Amino acid sequence: MKNEEIQKKYLKKIDQIKKHNKHYYDRDKSIISDQEYDYLKKEIVDLENEYSFLKSNESPTKSVGYKPSKNFKKVKHKVPMLSLANAFDEEDLQNFEKKVINFLSLKKTSIIAYSTEPKIDGISASLTYFNGKFIQGLSRGDGTEGEDITQNLKTIKDIPQEITAANFPKEIDIRGEVFIENDDFKKINEKFANPRNAASGSLRQKSSTVTARIPLKFIAYTYGYVDEMNILSQTDFLNNLKLWGFKINPFNKKISGIKNLIRNHKKLEEKRKEIAFDIDGVVYKVNNFNLQKRLGFAANAPRWAIAHKFSANSSVSEIINIEIQIGRTGALTPVAKIKPVNIGGVVVSNATLHNEDEIIRKDLRIGDTVTIERAGDVIPHVISVDIKKRDKKSKKFIFPLSCPSCGSKTIKDYNETTKKQDAVRRCSSEGYECEKIAIEKIKHFVSKEAFNIDGFGKKIVENFWNLKLIRLPQDIFNLDYHKIEQLEGWGKLSVTNLKFFINQKKKISLERFIYSLGIRHIGQENAKIIAKHLKNSENFFKLSDEKNAESLFNIDGIGATQIQSIKNFFLNRINLKVMFELKKNLEIEKAVLIDNKGLLKNKTFMFTGKLNGISRAEAKSLIEKNSGKIISNVNKKLDYLIVGEKATTKKINIAKELNIKILEQKEWMELLNKTS
Numbered sequence: 001m002k003n004e005e006i007q008k009k010y011l012k013k014i015d016q017i018k019k020h021n022k023h024y025y026d027r028d029k030s031i032i033s034d035q036e037y038d039y040l041k042k043e044i045v046d047l048e049n050e051y052s053f054l055k056s057n058e059s060p061t062k063s064v065g066y067k068p069s070k071n072f073k074k075v076k077h078k079v080p081m082l083s084l085a086n087a088f089d090e091e092d093l094q095n096f097e098k099k100v101i102n103f104l105s106l107k108k109t110s111i112i113a114y115s116t117e118p119k120i121d122g123i124s125a126s127l128t129y130f131n132g133k134f135i136q137g138l139s140r141g142d143g144t145e146g147e148d149i150t151q152n153l154k155t156i157k158d159i160p161q162e163i164t165a166a167n168f169p170k171e172i173d174i175r176g177e178v179f180i181e182n183d184d185f186k187k188i189n190e191k192f193a194n195p196r197n198a199a200s201g202s203l204r205q206k207s208s209t210v211t212a213r214i215p216l217k218f219i220a221y222t223y224g225y226v227d228e229m230n231i232l233s234q235t236d237f238l239n240n241l242k243l244w245g246f247k248i249n250p251f252n253k254k255i256s257g258i259k260n261l262i263r264n265h266k267k268l269e270e271k272r273k274e275i276a277f278d279i280d281g282v283v284y285k286v287n288n289f290n291l292q293k294r295l296g297f298a299a300n301a302p303r304w305a306i307a308h309k310f311s312a313n314s315s316v317s318e319i320i321n322i323e324i325q326i327g328r329t330g331a332l333t334p335v336a337k338i339k340p341v342n343i344g345g346v347v348v349s350n351a352t353l354h355n356e357d358e359i360i361r362k363d364l365r366i367g368d369t370v371t372i373e374r375a376g377d378v379i380p381h382v383i384s385v386d387i388k389k390r391d392k393k394s395k396k397f398i399f400p401l402s403c404p405s406c407g408s409k410t411i412k413d414y415n416e417t418t419k420k421q422d423a424v425r426r427c428s429s430e431g432y433e434c435e436k437i438a439i440e441k442i443k444h445f446v447s448k449e450a451f452n453i454d455g456f457g458k459k460i461v462e463n464f465w466n467l468k469l470i471r472l473p474q475d476i477f478n479l480d481y482h483k484i485e486q487l488e489g490w491g492k493l494s495v496t497n498l499k500f501f502i503n504q505k506k507k508i509s510l511e512r513f514i515y516s517l518g519i520r521h522i523g524q525e526n527a528k529i530i531a532k533h534l535k536n537s538e539n540f541f542k543l544s545d546e547k548n549a550e551s552l553f554n555i556d557g558i559g560a561t562q563i564q565s566i567k568n569f570f571l572n573r574i575n576l577k578v579m580f581e582l583k584k585n586l587e588i589e590k591a592v593l594i595d596n597k598g599l600l601k602n603k604t605f606m607f608t609g610k611l612n613g614i615s616r617a618e619a620k621s622l623i624e625k626n627s628g629k630i631i632s633n634v635n636k637k638l639d640y641l642i643v644g645e646k647a648t649t650k651k652i653n654i655a656k657e658l659n660i661k662i663l664e665q666k667e668w669m670e671l672l673n674k675t676s
């Protein structure tokens with residue numbers, strides 16, 4: 001390539017990164033994934049390293065972030081807020097350490113101790129304290145100049161307003177990350193794509209009362225300007241931060257040796273989904289402050305620190321076919337069948353394409369070369385298409401206008417609230433008339449959160465459907481056991497068990513019953529509040545009268561969408577028949593009124609391991625009856641971890657690290673005895 005072409009290619013990439021910076025920093029909305037951003041940045045750095053004539057003031061190696069927004073007063077940071085260089089693998093880490101050792105002209109075999117800190121994916125902020133008082137808070141802005149967001153930062157409970165400790169410096173900028181925990185993110189409205197955007201957006205609200213509504217957290221990790229401080233290392237500094245009243249990351253550690261850094265990185269990557277907030281890597285800082293001072297800064301990042309990012313979790317593959325799956329609510333989900341690729345140790349051959357709009361937006365076609373991302377528990381999905389590799393003869397993908405299962409017309413609903421057409425196309429049949437929907441509805445009926453019939457999983461539903469043993473939910477309670485006994489893989493014992501498990505579930509709570517019907521927009525939470533409101537199944541069946549359905553308007557949390565959906569459900573002839581038949585077979589219990597004054601009020605619990613003589617479900621309901629709450633992650637919000645037999649040591653260890661009370665089953669039972 002000629003120099004001119006290289007320059008052109010380079011400037012194009014700079015333009016792209018500028019655009020993405022604007023989205024990320026100023027509009028709180030990324031349009032590419034973090035991996036794609038990091039990759040673009042790496043391409044620029046690589047080009048600069050290869051061709052020394054390439055220069056731009058807007059290169060990510062020169063500038064940090066984006067100019068502050070106009071909404072806030074701009075204030076210069078006394079000490080700039082810099083960025084960190086990235087490392088992706090062992091080789092990058094070896095190079096980093098070599099540079100440190102060379103720079104300090106130490107012996108090649110020297111051992112460097114690092115403070116290792118999970119890199120929280122939030123928004124950094126700098127808090128100025130003068131005479132122990134929090135006087136000003138700034139966002140990072142472009143690194144030199146930040147935005148004055150003092151009032152908004154004051155709404156964050158983790159930020160101490162006043163510090164009286166004797167060794168707290170007279171003037172200091174405490175720096176750290178503002179973020180939102182994943183559980184809290186789920187609770188706030190879906191305006192933001194991810195917790196980072198939500199934190200950034202709410203922190204930069206014009207009105208601090210709006211910020212205060214969002215449960216932002218703050219974890220401290222470094223300092224900017226300081227007038228005098230007698231602390232010799234980063235780990236000591238972190239300990240002092242804690243003594244001064246700041247929150248610090250519970251997973252911080254002091255480590256030396258690249259192999260040990262990698263071991264810790266791997267452990268944290270595995271732990272990632274159990275941690276209450278998003279982390280995207282681990283930051284390593286040379287621990288000794290004296291050495292840090294000597295190492296100083298390169299263009300826009302310190303020489304004494306590096307961010308070891310988590311693996312990209314993406315790979316390139318080709319779309320072989322696009323199949324349409326039909327869900328319980330009739331939603332048509334396009335799924336790309338791709339040439340199998342290994343992404344982070346898992347072979348992926350399917351990727352969701354979400355819905356029709358997504359296909360149109362990305363113009364996805366059969367035969368396309370695509371980048372697939374698989375992160376944590378998220379279903380693998382396509383993040384981008386390489387248009388250059390597209391076959392000239394390829395054709396746009398036409399989304400089916402009739403249901404591939406039953407042939408009914410497919411439709412897009414109009415959403416009254418957003419005043420927009422849904423992105424999802426659905427089968428217009430009313431439910432059980434469509435074979436694929438019916439199968440999905442029965443799968444839902446027997447699922448863990450609904451009837452929870454032991455040993456009656458999705459595979460059995462499909463198997464029994466193919467053998468015409470079931471067509472509607474009530475068929476489960478009138479199975480032809482003789483026929484089943486003759487089937488391959490079944491015998492007397494397994495049939496007796498199946499019969500026992502099914503009969504056991506003939507007694508069912510009202511909320512589970514409502515949820516199991518799979519009424520659109522009535523999930524577990526709504527089913528629970530409706531059950532609590534209606535108290536018994538008779539009242540529920542009376543909802544077939546429109547007037548009674550309208551009365552649900554009085555319930556907090558139930559709106560027009562849910563009521564319309566309930567009305568539609570009761571208008572359907574087959575649904576009425578299903579309910580009538582189920583009623584004959586079942587004993588639907590009255591809703592239990594939860595005692596909100598229970599002794600476990602405001603306390604959260606989690607179980608690990610097998611409990612003795614009591615099922616998990618019953619144990620959970622015991623806690624709920626006493627106003628306690630069950631959560632599914634070991635995080636700071638957990639008060640008690642109840643440990644049964646063969647418990648996961650991983651969970652116990654995290655609980656120990658977080659100082660969570662660990663109870664054996666016996667101790668927990670004793671606690672319950674006190675409550676009743």
Ligand code: IVH
Pocket residue numbers: 081082083084117118119120121122123124140177221222283301302305307
């Ligand atoms: S130290 C000069 N420590 O990562 C040192 N940064 O890419 C700069 N971050 O702007 C910061 N966790 O938003 C540091 N334990 C940690 C961090 C951390 C997250 C973020 C921070 C910073 C960015 C640098």
